[in-house]
Amino acid sequence: MATIYHQVGIKARLNDVYNAIATTEGVTGWWTSTSGDPETGGELEFSFDGHILVVNVTDNIPGKYVEWTVGGEAGEWLNTRICFELEELDDQVMVNFQHTNWEAETQFLAHCCTKWAVFMLSLKDYLETGTGKPFPDDIHINHTDFN
Amino acid sequence: MATIYHQVGIKARLNDVYNAIATTEGVTGWWTSTSGDPETGGELEFSFDGHILVVNVTDNIPGKYVEWTVGGEAGEWLNTRICFELEELDDQVMVNFQHTNWEAETQFLAHCCTKWAVFMLSLKDYLETGTGKPFPDDIHINHTDFN
Numbered sequence: 070m071a072t073i074y075h076q077v078g079i080k081a082r083l084n085d086v087y088n089a090i091a092t093t094e095g096v097t098g099w100w101t102s103t104s105g106d107p108e109t110g111g112e113l114e115f116s117f118d119g120h121i122l123v124v125n126v127t128d129n130i131p132g133k134y135v136e137w138t139v140g141g142e143a144g145e146w147l148n149t150r151i152c153f154e155l156e157e158l159d160d161q162v163m164v165n166f167q168h169t170n171w172e173a174e175t176q177f178l179a180h181c182c183t184k185w186a187v188f189m190l191s192l193k194d195y196l197e198t199g200t201g202k203p204f205p206d207d208i209h210i211n212h213t214d215f216n
Numbered sequence: 217m218a219t220i221y222h223q224v225g226i227k228a229r230l231n232d233v234y235n236a237i238a239t240t241e242g243v244t245g246w247w248t249s250t251s252g253d254p255e256t257g258g259e260l261e262f263s264f265d266g267h268i269l270v271v272n273v274t275d276n277i278p279g280k281y282v283e284w285t286v287g288g289e290a291g292e293w294l295n296t297r298i299c300f301e302l303e304e305l306d307d308q309v310m311v312n313f314q315h316t317n318w319e320a321e322t323q324f325l326a327h328c329c330t331k332w333a334v335f336m337l338s339l340k341d342y343l344e345t346g347t348g349k350p351f352p353d354d355i356h357i358n359h360t361d362f363n
Contacts, residue, residue, distance in 0.1 A: 072321065073221075073329070074220075074321065074325055074326035074329050075326055075329055075330040075333075076323060076326035076327045076329075076330055076357070076358070077330060077357045077358060078357065078358025078359050078360060078363070079358075080359050159360075160359065161358060161359045161360075163358070165323065165326060166326070174219065174221065176223060176312065178221055179221035179222055179223035179312060179313070180223045182220070182221050182222055182223075182329065182333070183222040183223055183224060183333050183336060186222075186329070186330050186333030186334070187333070187337075189330060189357075190334075190355065190357070193357070208337065210223070210224045210225065210336075210337070210340070211223070211224060211225025211226075211308060211310070212225050212227050212307065212308045213225060213306075213308075216225070
C-alpha cells in the first residue's frame with residue numbers, strides 16, 4: 070500500500086480551516102464543485118468537467134479530522150482514503166494531508182501527488198486571500214488532457 | 217522505507233530539461249544556488265541561506281536519468297536518493313521525480329513532499345517561461361522559519 074503525504078500551514082482560524090474542508094461550499098472554493106452530505110456517513114460528489122468522483126464520509130470530527138473513502142467508478146482511487154488532520158500550532162493551523170491505501174506506486178500516483186500539492190496551495194490561498202484556484206482554474210502540471 | 221513521487225510534463229526540448237537538472241546553472245535556476253561537479257561520481261553543494269546540502273552524484277545518464285545520494289549533516293535526508301527520470305511523450309517531456317529511501321513516514325516527509333511539488337512547478341516555469349522560483353523566492357507553504 071502507498072500513501073501521498075502533504076503538509077501546509079495556514080494563517081487562519083481553526084474553525085475556518087475546518088469549514089473549508091468539511092462543507093460543500095468550502096471544498097468548492099479550493100478543489101472543485103462539490104455537493105452532498107459532508108457529515109460522517111454522508112456521501113459527497115465532486116465534479117470534474119463531467120467526471121463525478123463519489124466518496125463516503127468515513128470520519129468527520131469537528132475542528133480535528135475529516136476522512137473520505139472513495140467509491141464509485143474510481144479506477145486507482147477506488148477504496149483509497151483522503152484524510153485531513155488539523156493541528157493548531159502557534160499562529161497557524163497545520164493541515165496534515167494523506168491520500169492513503171493506494172494499491173501500487175504508479176505514475177498516476179506521482180501525478181496525483183503533485184496535483185494534491187497544487188490543491189493544498191489552493192486551500193491555503195482560499196483561506197488566506199479569500200480566493201482559491203479550484204478546478205478548472207487550477208495550476209496545470211503537464212500538457213495532456215488530464216493536467 | 218518511504219518515497220516521495222512527483223510528475224510534471226514540461227513543454228521543452230529533452231536536452232534543455234536534462235541540462236536544467238544536470239548542470240549547476242540549471243539547478244540554480246529552479247531549486248537553489250548550486251555548485252560542484254554534476255557528473256557521475258561528482259559532489260554537488262546546494263546552499264539554503266547558510267545551510268549547505270551535500271550530495272554525491274550517483275548516476276547521470278545524459279537525456280535520461282539523474283540521481284543524487286544525500287551525504288553530510290543531512291538529518292532525515294541522510295542516505296536518501298533524489299532521482300529524476302526523463303521521458304519524451306508527444307510534445308512534452310515528463311519528469312518522473314522520486315525522493316526515496318526515507319527511513320520513516322514523518323511530518324517532515326510530508327512537508328518535503330509539498331515543497332518538492334513547489335520546486336517541480338518552479339522547474340516547469342524555468343523551462344517554459346525562462347524564470348523559475350528558486351529559494352529564497354520559492355512559494356512558502358507555511359509560516360514557520362522552515363517554510
